[in-house]
Amino acid sequence: MKKGFIVLFCLVAMAGQAFAADWPSKAINLIVPYGAGGNSDFNARALAKYLPDLIGVPVVVTNVPGSGGTIGAAQVKNAKPDGYTVLVHQLSLNIAEAAGMADYGIKDFELGCVISKSAPEVLVALTKAPFNNIPEMIAYTKQHPGEIKFTANTGATTMWTAIGLLKAGAKLNVVSSGGSGERLQVVLGGHADIVPLNYNMIEPYVNDGTLKILGSVSDSRSELIPDVKTLREVGVNVGYDYMNTLIFPKGTDPQKVEKLCGAAGEIINNNQSYRAEMKANYQPPTWMNVKDTNAHWYKQRDELMAIKDTLQGK
Incomplete structure (x- = not known):
């Protein structure tokens, strides 16, 4: 019985390999x-x-x-x-x-x-914002609770970021927003203070001095912006x-x-x-x-x- 079972098992395995070898057709x-x-x-x-x-x-x-x-x-x-x-x-x-x-x-x-x-996702603000990085932002919002508007959508990755920042002590006013194209216009128009966007979308605005990067939402630093720290590096437990x-x-x-x-x-x-x-x-x-x-x-x-x-x- 054992020998017969082994032979049967081998035949089934070989048939499976042959079937996979014929794929795709x-x-x-x-x-x-x-x-x-x-x-x-x-x-x-x-x-x-x-x-x-x-x-x-x-x-x-x-x-x-x-x-x-x-x-x-x-x-x-x-x-x-x-x-x-x-x-x-x-x-x-x-x-x-x-x-x-x-x-x-x-x-x-x-x-x-x-x-x-994808290109790294970063948190950006207008250059006139009274903070230059995530720790400074958290400290500022503790002194001015609810003043700084952060865009996030329920059930989206941006909400994950918002939750991480709030758990890290930031006193933000979290407001809903549309997709990335809409978020860019929201921050450029001064309707929100901090928005998450992919680096490829905001590079020209960083280069001309309109926007500044506060931190990276990615899991690790990007070769595109090697000097920008990730949220996890500064004690915010979120990254993706x-x-x-x-x-x-x-x-x-x-x-x-x-x-x-x-x-x-x-x-x-x-x-x-x-x-x-x-x-x-x-x-x-x-x-x-x-x-x-x-x-x-x-x-x-x-x-x-x-x-x-x-x-x-x-």
Whole structure:
């Protein structure tokens, strides 16, 4: 019986390997749960240009926007786990679960690999603001509670930042805002004092002296602004990067996940045309294997779930 079982097990394993080796045999659909032109869309399309040369089939990018990315994510969650439907998403998937915007999370998917890291997100203010960094800002707001307006949206990463600053002692007046384009106009017009924005959006305004950077919201210092300290470095327990990731329906064959992620890694690490395109868009070419990607996402999820009641306004 034991010998027969071993033979059967080996045959099943060999069949699985052969099945994965035959994959893919048709186009792969990358689902971006946001509209065209955003960061996730840009990175999905940049990778999709080069993947067919390595995997031998077309790669199509489909935008499924709505409800903060939850509509597109749900579509992939409910898709057949055959490796042909893949989500391109970032930390908003964790935010949606912790904030109660979605009744599912990363445990309902198979996480693949990180394929990009966006330009660093920074906190900026007009140059005339009476503080030059995060510790000075916190000290100022303690002396002038409620005077300084900070923009954040419920259930968004900006709210995570606001919660971290408030827990660190800042006495801010947290006000709602729209997307990044609207936040830029809000701070330039003097309607809010501090806003979170990606560095590539505000570099010209920093260079001409209109805005100044108070600190970085990223997990680690960026080579673009190496002298800017992160929030974690100055005692504010929050930090994140928009790490776009290939995410598969639950139950997808791990060999298929590894095969697509391996091809993505080859492009990101070695394709000079792709790397030049990333650097031109203020993004350091970034790839993370499946194991490390899982560790990153679940660590981040733990941090967010620890403040889920605050994120949900309870």
